[in-house]
Amino acid sequence: MAVTQERSAGLDVARIREDFPILSRTIGGKPLVYLDSTNTAQRPRQVIDAEREFYEQHNANAHRAIYFLGEEATDLYEGARAKTARFLGAPDPSTIVFTRGTTESVNLVAHAWGRKFLKEGDEILLTEMEHHSDIVPWQFAARDTGAVLRYLGLTDDGLLDLSNLEALLTERTKILCVTGMSNSLGTITPLPRLIEAAHAVGALVLVDGAQLVPHRGANVVELDCDFLAFSGHKMLGPTASGGLFAKRELLEAMDPFLGGGEMINEVFHDHSTFNEVPWKFEAGTMNVAQEVAFGAAIDYLEALGMDRVREHEEAITAYALERLSEVGARIFGPTDVAVHGGVVSFWYRDVHPHDLATILNEEGVAIRAGHHCNQLVMRRYGVPATARASFYVYNTVQEVDALVEALGKAESVFT
Amino acid sequence: MAVTQERSAGLDVARIREDFPILSRTIGGKPLVYLDSTNTAQRPRQVIDAEREFYEQHNANAHRAIYFLGEEATDLYEGARAKTARFLGAPDPSTIVFTRGTTESVNLVAHAWGRKFLKEGDEILLTEMEHHSDIVPWQFAARDTGAVLRYLGLTDDGLLDLSNLEALLTERTKILCVTGMSNSLGTITPLPRLIEAAHAVGALVLVDGAQLVPHRGANVVELDCDFLAFSGHKMLGPTASGGLFAKRELLEAMDPFLGGGEMINEVFHDHSTFNEVPWKFEAGTMNVAQEVAFGAAIDYLEALGMDRVREHEEAITAYALERLSEVGARIFGPTDVAVHGGVVSFWYRDVHPHDLATILNEEGVAIRAGHHCNQLVMRRYGVPATARASFYVYNTVQEVDALVEALGKAESVFT
Amino acid sequence: MPLDDIYKEVILDHYKKPRNKREMPGAERSCSRNNPLCGDEITVFVHEEDGRLADVSFTGQGCSISQSSASMMTEAVGGKSIKEARELIRQFRGMMAGEADPGEDELGDLVALKGVVRYPIRIKCAVLAWDVLQEALGDGEGFASGTSAH
Amino acid sequence: MPLDDIYKEVILDHYKKPRNKREMPGAERSCSRNNPLCGDEITVFVHEEDGRLADVSFTGQGCSISQSSASMMTEAVGGKSIKEARELIRQFRGMMAGEADPGEDELGDLVALKGVVRYPIRIKCAVLAWDVLQEALGDGEGFASGTSAH
Ligand SMILES: Cc1ncc(COP(=O)(O)O)c(C=O)c1O
Ligand SMILES: Cc1ncc(COP(=O)(O)O)c(C=O)c1O
DSSP: OHHHHHHTTTOOHHHHHHTOGGGGOEETTEEOEEOBTTTOOOOOHHHHHHHHHIIIIIOSOTTSOOSHHHHHHHHHHHHHHHHHHHHTTOSOGGGEEEOSSHHHHHHHIIIIIIHHHOOTTOEEEEETTOOGGGTHHHHHHHHHHOOEEEEEOBOTTSSBOOTTHHHHSSTTEEEEEEESBOTTTOBBOOHHHHHHHHHHTTOEEEEEOTTHHHHHOOOHHHHTOSEEEEEGGGTTOOTTOEEEEEOHHHHHHSOOOSOSGGGEEEEOSSOEEEOOTTGGGOOSSOOHHHHHHHHHHHHHHHHHOHHHHHHHHHHHHHHHHHHHHHTTOEEESOSOGGGBOSEEEEEBTTBOHHHHHHHHHHTTEEOEEEOTTOHHHHHHTTOSOEEEEEOOTTOOHHHHHHHHHHHHHHHHHHO | OHHHHHHTTTOOHHHHHHTOGGGGOEETTEEOEEOBTTTOOOOOHHHHHHHHHIIIIIOSOTTSOOSHHHHHHHHHHHHHHHHHHHHTTOSOGGGEEEOSSHHHHHHHIIIIIIHHHOOTTOEEEEETTOOGGGTHHHHHHHHHHOOEEEEEOBOTTSSBOOTTHHHHSSTTEEEEEEESBOTTTOBBOOHHHHHHHHHHTTOEEEEEOTTHHHHHOOOHHHHTOSEEEEEGGGTTOOTTOEEEEEOHHHHHHSOOOSOSGGGEEEEOSSOEEEOOTTGGGOOSSOOHHHHHHHHHHHHHHHHHOHHHHHHHHHHHHHHHHHHHHHTTOEEESOSOGGGBOSEEEEEBTTBOHHHHHHHHHHTTEEOEEEOTTOHHHHHHTTOSOEEEEEOOTTOOHHHHHHHHHHHHHHHHHHO | OOGGGTSOHHHHHHHHSOTTBSOOTTOSEEEEEEETTTTEEEEEEEEEETTEEEEEEEEEEOOHHHHHHHHHHHHHHTTOBHHHHHHHHHHHHHHHTTSOOOOHHHHGGGGGGGGGGGSHHHHHHHHHHHHHHHHHTTOOOOSSTTSSOO | OOGGGTSOHHHHHHHHSOTTBSOOTTOSEEEEEEETTTTEEEEEEEEEETTEEEEEEEEEEOOHHHHHHHHHHHHHHTTOBHHHHHHHHHHHHHHHTTSOOOOHHHHGGGGGGGGGGGSHHHHHHHHHHHHHHHHHTTOOOOSSTTSSOO
């Protein structure tokens, strides 16, 4: 099919698909069409094997053991940290703290930085397209410190409304927390402009990279962001992997968050002294095997090339927007595919997204229906939920066709 | 060997060993003798396969998706919770919160319960044999709330010194935090007595079950503990698995800890409402694949039978204590094997534990050397570190012999 | 699994033409809940007379399952005594938990929802209105809405 | 890996009979650090005269590697200028990082510690005293002790 070739120019998707065992599953006799990678991606055998191999060959606790297995485990774990740093353009691996993902990372910052540096009357600037994981931790921090939350609103076509940026971003603003890519609208936010504006008033910037990093990549030096949170399971890695980039001087200034295990230097009855960064923030046995396998996911993405990943997603997203519009779906989020990552939220006719997802499921098509942990977005656009299809390296335009075809089925049930 | 048969009566260790791929590794040509399960256990292929199978067949996010994979993932994840509850004798699965392990669990309690219920002058009673993970979080909670830390000391032979229990455990005590089994001394603590005494003065009890649960099992109803923290990776499960048992009314009364993801009910600009327990405490994408595989670890242990696990460990520990004493090692911890779990800390001649571990490593024998995150214990007994051998279901008395033989090598290097 | 297992005609009919979907300003009892997973919301109103649910209505929005279940529920419990209503709630829950297999005799139109049992995640949708009714009757919280369990 | 790669005779000799192991009350510079992994502790004392490390001593406890390295270090830097001492620190670190392969000409007895490179986790032990010396010389923190890296 000419269209396929052209639109997927970037990646050899057929070969990629062979690496993902789950993609050969059938659902009620129909091939699985997995369109929910924004929720969690699938894992290639390279990643699955890396975790298995860790257990079968090298399993030991990192940073605690003198014997060979312990050294191997430590090398693999710290090797994954170095890989992660390189992937994000961070020159210093010790600016990477491992966590189980974006949510834990944001909470870490909201505690270890927020509880220490926020004061009554300080402002935290969020956006209405933040995921709950980048809202609720700040609500807690505001409650505990007396800081105040402010929000950048949204335009009708799903962009950040920057018309009152100057009024909202002031010297009172201590931190701007903004997603690099919305998981419900697909919007790619103008990070360079926002980060520059925030730094100009002396505010720090936390980028929620849960979607940005897997789909567009990120370079923390070019962005000059202060914090970047990301989830391994959304970028082909295992659940329980991911982390936080933070500028080193911030990590050093922050208090520890979780206590225990290897984050200490010395423990006395009434107080303790702490390890250097990043280990100061890694309390207890970490998700060692998972971070090691996360390293394999990074290898996989680097071998594909993030430019090609992005090209592929742009092509498939453009195609999906086109086809869904054709059949009359109402699409939420930007129409310009240059600022619309590989996530498409929509309503099809009057079919409730929940019903739509059930019907599509019968056709083997897995989409998500719900508020996507974006209730402020739902309220902004006056819907309780949306249907959402999202794309990653293994998705094809044929799968978009399958989605559109399945929509016809929904129509026939409901009319 | 008659001794082997007799002493390992409980378990068919030869067959068990076949389930652990890593045990066929050799270290410099010598078979691996892994004596560091107290640090992290090895994983049987049943556990490795469960995690792999999750990725290959069912991978999706739990609690977020309407399609079949999502339902399967949710069923598997909640199924693991039900298994965990049953294993711990908890009638209600919603009393189990999943975390990455003991450290995260203790921190959760120290935040979600501690920050809410501790007040200036309240007392937190710890013991000097607590792991740093059960000390440092309480130091932080004390700092934030004005509560005061008290410690139960240790007797010369490695038991809790209960002679001044009445003076230390008073109406000011709001919580007693005590390990069920020391990871450096091996001591099994008298939990029933301590819990009764704590409840008599109105204090709650948190049991650090990191060692107790894998090696002796625990029944939360019989114990009547209020909190029990445990680590999956110390009981044949993957890294990143484990959790917290807490009485339901406590979970309900506690504030949420981490914010974001599925722990909410509704999110507004300035506040949020929260999900029911236990999900109120599970923020963001959880360690889904790992908890599912943790369920497989529980199946494995249940198939062996915790009674037999315990018998096996008692036999091997008795043998190790005997052999090590014979060759003149100084042993830390109780001499009575009934209260000495499968961990033996020792000094051999004057060889520093660090040197000992390196020399043993050359013989393929992996032991731990260090303070074992028990610096208060080290200080109590006037040593900077100990050498530590620990045993689990796959260890044999022949491996104890290999340990003792390797000690001879150390002697020859250092004299 | 054929789709008409779940999207039976009677369900679609109640969804498109909900019965008793209206506010009831003078209601003695009313209660609201939502299912955060999908944003479904249901408010149930009960007018009581002589220990009977003389009039039951609902408002809300959501998927076909939650809305049709609410509509059918108002018809099924309207006019019943509180005790009878409780018994119906029990039976309905039993059906949704896959523990009981009631027929049209007991549950009338509601048996159409039986097919939902095979879609575990949708059970919450079907049970939402019933949770709200139970709460309105003062029987404490139900078990399905506002939670992630199913 | 043969054990005498790491436990060379000269190392054991310095361990059993440490040189310059004593406090130095009048020292212009002194500094302490520990390696939390194994509990090793080293304090280094420096008596300066005319820009030279006229006398260098240490106290502490720990494994054979950390203690012998400290002992050899005091001998190696004693009498050297600060500049020369810094150069020695650099060379020793280079050897422990596996980046340089100095001979006895440059490092004397210290080359005996070369074998430690093959035991990555022990490198911290070998480098501990040098970190402390560097700190005592006012060159900021070293890179090995007090951390979990190697
Ligand atoms: C008694 C005890 N408590 C707590 C911990 C910490 O467990 P984890 O590292 O799995 O969080 C350990 C493990 O080292 C332990 O042995
Ligand atoms: C934009 C965004 N932020 C945060 C999160 C939370 O990530 P996690 O669930 O991996 O912690 C997600 C994933 O759902 C997301 O899409």
